[in-house]
Amino acid sequence: MDDITPEHLLYGSILLYLAAAFAAILFSRSHKLCTIWSQVLCIAGAAAGTASSVALLFSGQESITISPFEASIPYLSISMTLDHLSALFLLILSILTFCVSIYSIGYLSHYHGKRNIGLFQFLYASFILSMILVFTANHAIFFFMAWEIMAVVSYFLVVFESEKEETRKAGLIYVVMTHLGSAFLLMAIMLMFYYTNSFALTPVSLDQIPESGRNIMFLLFLVGFATKAGVIPLHIWLPYAHPAAPGNVSSLMSGIMIKTAVYGLLRFVFFYLGVSSPWWGVLILLLGVISAVLGVLYAYIEQNMKKLLAYSSIENMGIIFIGLGVGFLALTQEKQTVAALALTAALLHCFNHTLFKGGLFLSVGSVHYATHTKNMEELGGLIKKMPVTAVFFLCCSLSIAAVVPFNGFIGEWLTYQSIFASIASGNAAMNITLILSAAALALTGALAAACFIKLFGISFLGLPRSEQAAQAKEVPFSMNLGTGVLATLCLLAGLFPQTMIALIDRAVVSVVKASAEPILRGSFLDLYRPINFSALLPEVSFSGSMTAKPAGIIAAPLVAAIAMILLVLAALLVLRLFGGAYRERRYGTWDCGFKELNPRMQYTGTAFSKPIKIVFKIFFRTSKDLKRSGDDFYHPKAMEYTIVNESPFEKYFYIPLLAWITNWSRRLKFMIQTGSVHTYLLYIFVAVLVLMLYNRMV
Amino acid sequence: MDSYFDILSALILLSSFLLVSHKRIKSYIKTFRIQSALIALTAGIMGIDSLIREGSFDILIVCVIIVLLKVIYIPRLLYRTYGTVEYKVEKDFYLNIPLLILICCGLVVFAYFSVSNIGSLDGAHLNLQVVNSFSVILIGFFFMISRKKAIGQMIGFLVIENGIFVTAFFSTHGMPFVVDIGIFIDMITAILIMGVMVTRINEKFESINLDKLKNLKG
Secondary structure, three states, rough: OOOOHHHHHHHHHHHHHHHHHHHHHHOOOOHHHHHHHHHHHHHHHHHHHHHHOOOOOOOOOOOEEOOOOOOOOOOOOOOEEEEEEHHHHHHHHHHHHHHHHHHHHHHHHHHHHEEEEEEHHHHHHHHHHHHHHHEEEEEEHHHHHHHHHHHHHHHHHHHHHOOHOOOOOHHHHHHHHHHHHHHHHHHHHHHHHHHHHHOOOOOOOOOOHHHHHHHHHHHHHHHHHHHHOOOOOOOOOOHHHHHHHHHHHHHHHHHOOOOHHHHHHHHHHHHHOOOOOHHHHHHHHHHHHHHHHOOOOOOOHEEEEEHHHHHHHHHHHHHHHHHHHHHHHHHHHHHHHHHHHHHHHHHHHHHHHHHHHHHHHHHHHHHHHHOOEEEEEHHOOOOHHHHHHHHHHHHHHHHHOOOOOOOOHHHHHHHHHHHHHHHHHOHHHHHHHHHHHHHHHHHHHHHHHHHHHHHHHHHHHHOOOHHHHHHHOOOOHHHHHHHHHHHHHHHHHOOOOOHHHHHHHHHHHHHHEEEEHHHOOHHHHHHHOOOOOHHHHEEEEEEOOEEEEOOOOOOOOHHHHEEEEEEHHHHHHHHHHHHHOOOOOOOOOOOOOOOOOOHHHHHOHHHHHHHHHOOOOOHHOOEEEEEEOOOOOOOOOEEEEEOOOOHHHOOOOOOOOHHHHHHHHHHHHHOOOOOOHHHHHHHHHHHOOOOOHHHHOO | HHHHHHHHHHHHHHHHHHHHHOOOOOHHHOOOHHHHHHHHHHHHHHHHHHHHOOOHHHHHHHHHHHHHHHHHHHHHHHHHHHHHHOOOOOOEOOOHHHHHHHHHHHHHHHHHHHHHEEEEHOOHHHHHHEEEEEHHHHHHHHHHHHEEEEHHHHHHHHHHHHHHHHHHHHHHOOOOHHHHHHHHHHHHHHHHHHHHHHHHHHHHHHHOOOHHHHHHHO
């Protein structure tokens, strides 16, 4: 037998997913059988996909191409190329699919007998398959087809619980926004063909497309992909669609589907269009900064767990975009190593975000499975009822809050490093932008940490706030296994980032032709060594013939961590020495003289986020309303306090736009579609005459 | 031979002008019958010509079908449809007749302008016939727009069909037999359906004035 090559594995993976889709239909009568068969096949497909991408990344081959069949349609080629960039994203997809499919075996059991599981499994497998096609398509039209399949299938998955009004609304917003994005992409792809007469995704030379054409194409691609990424101000679908979808689907959507936008930007802008104007990079960077800061702010005030996570996804996409923007800027200044560093950071954060956000969505799915609520004001005390879920949730939360030694830290750390490395040389305006971005990133990090303290604290600690929460039980083993694998990977990726960086480095090299790996040498905590800045900086020449390199900045996380540990130890020591002896007392918390403590006396999520809400009230448009009932002002019988937060983007942009379009279309309907047969005939007649005239003129 | 065709094509064009100038539905049908007879004559002349030259009966058969279908059967069908519809004196057109005629003259000029440069139809005599028959199509279309009542639309449709037939005939001197038969069958079907529809519209709206259909709009 021949050796198993990455091609075979990729074929195998695709066939396994196809088999999963058809098994779902085949066994759709028996829900249990259907779930198990289909998910097991998906798990096998994910394993094959992982093996395929890792094999390619380590084999040293540039790329592999498979063409399952020849398309007879002109200008269309259905062939898939797995190069290093695709392989990286395939790897991320496969790891996530592996865990989510394990999780789904247990999770879907609560749908058994109630819903069409066969349909769900079919859509689930096709969704994953469509993303594989997006990552491997080497032809713009084929890419677009896969992109659309992905959009439509994910829409059906979002509206799976379609009897709920809010789900249908979420689905509508999602499908409209995603097709808006697709429209921009389609325009860009058409322009691509207009200028080059080809749909092939090979880099174009600078003289093939004029400057203005490049700029327009860049903007179209940016809007198209940013819509999918949920970057502010194109984010409005994300906080609706993620909460509406079933837990495993939102995990896939947030974990990997929005990353297709990052892949698209890298493939179409960095790889295809190439690097020309610096303002492209600035635009990407600014979008990233806005998304990161506003995303986390909106996340912070949310009480719906899944909505909170959805906003947090926006924030993390912002961080990834910051990495991309910095990388692009560095490329325009021909600082390849800095660019490589920035892209490594962006891709690493992509990978990390997939792990922890996938894990978080799965855990929230588990909480929903056990308590049937997503509102954290109805939860509490879950750490006692669901200890395993709580531990994994905590791991993922620590990762997303960028706490050492979990993986979230590394991506953000490298992003900071790449920003700092770009600051060192460049013009003043650029430097100020970069410094402000770093500051915004710092603010984001702090708010994200606070946000997840809130999420974990309110829902897992304290006393249960509702009957469901009090009666929650631990979820089935397979669900915990799926979440657990992701949480463990978070820890491992944080402890041994070198492995992942080695893989990512190959993808980065294929894009920017430079590697950041040598300056990140080391393993385990050694990675957190200061980057050797002097290697990145141009030599500064002093008067005369003397040249010297500026000294590197010493900001080693290892040093910082040791310093922090020492500081804490010192503080403990001081407390021990001067604070007297340590005594343990066990008794009930003082309850202010009431009879007993009840859950309503706890700190609520709303209260927790109030200070931040006051500070940043310009972004929330909060309106408060206090209703008293009863005759006497001073002795009301009941009081009702409502707070409404409005997103300024929806209020001042989307809603007026929508109203304008509706109004305009209604007027146009009366103008064009009059209902008169004669007018319709006249349209045809005029069209014929114009065509005849055109024929004469040309 | 070509001079006959020139004259016949001009007469067919004239008959469509005649159609536009009529005010009453009965005269529409009569004019359509005259136009169809002229087309049958054209086909007959060409059929005899091809019988003498090549010995083929195809075009003569087409001629016979035209006579049976367009001169006898369809006008009778139209009369019958007209008979089922309640008679109402109403102004049947949007613009007045002299203006309609002028617009039709403009359409002929436009057809001349746009068809005259088609490369494969080069040559003065052929060009003129094609221009005339092309104008018949445009006038037929315009007739459909200008008349309010549903029978006007049926007649307009038939005139467009006549125009297309004649255009094909003059530019190719006889299309393949199968194509002609196919077109005839399509046309009969269309006319039968339209006849039924007109009766239905009349039942529903108590008029065959298509303006009433505006109420159907959602």
